[in-house]
Amino acid sequence: MEAFLSDMTDTVILKKGVVGTLACTVKNHISNVTITQEISLCRPTGPWVNVFVYFQLAEVFFLLTVCLGSYCFYKKKTCPQAQAPVSYPQLSSECLSDGEMRVSCSSEGDAPQYSWTLDRQMLRDTEDCPCYKRSTITLRNGLPGDLTCTVRNDICSATTSKTISPCP
Numbered sequence: 001m002e003a004f005l006s007d008m009t010d011t012v013i014l015k016k017g018v019v020g021t022l023a024c025t026v027k028n029h030i031s032n033v034t035i036t037q038e039i040s041l042c043r044p045t046g047p048w049v050n051v052f053v054y055f056q057l058a059e060v061f062f063l064l065t066v067c068l069g070s071y072c073f074y075k076k077k078t079c080p081q082a083q084a085p086v087s088y089p090q091l092s093s094e095c096l097s098d099g100e101m102r103v104s105c106s107s108e109g110d111a112p113q114y115s116w117t118l119d120r121q122m123l124r125d126t127e128d129c130p131c132y133k134r135s136t137i138t139l140r141n142g143l144p145g146d147l148t149c150t151v152r153n154d155i156c157s158a159t160t161s162k163t164i165s166p167c168p
Contacts, residue, residue, distance in 0.1 A: 009067040095167035099141035105149035119145040
């Protein structure tokens with residue numbers, strides 16, 4: 001064996017003379033990340049590579065140290081925070097002066113993506129504002145029905161519906 005995991009810790013020890021690409025992959029229920037590093041022959045004073053992996057609530061940190069004799073290469077990478085699931089969407093509506101209705105759908109969570117249907121027909125003319133985690137649609141007068149907002153991200157999806165009537 002050319003490499004082994006040191007007593008189930010986060011250290012990989014390579015035997016002398018091992019060359020090639022070292023890949024460190026960290027996985028959890030939300031995502032996975034891989035870092036690769038080319039390894040060349042080490043001088044006799046330092047034939048090792050240490051890979052440290054540290055988990056913290058919403059972040060994954062990698063620390064890669066490669067010692068090549070008296071030369072050491074140090075690399076640290078902070079991965080983007082793991083995504084939070086979207087929350088149950090909230091609908092709010094208002095009648096506009098021209099008889100149209102503006103409906104907003106908002107949700108908490110990371111990277112929400114919104115979609116709308118009216119009586120199970122997809123609606124496309126939306127105003128999405130990811131910075132405010134909200135999507136808005138304006139319905140013309142005379143479009144009553146069951147309006148549904150679905151919000152999703154890589155973790156989950158949630159849907160809410162509202163029966164709407166034309167504005168007075």
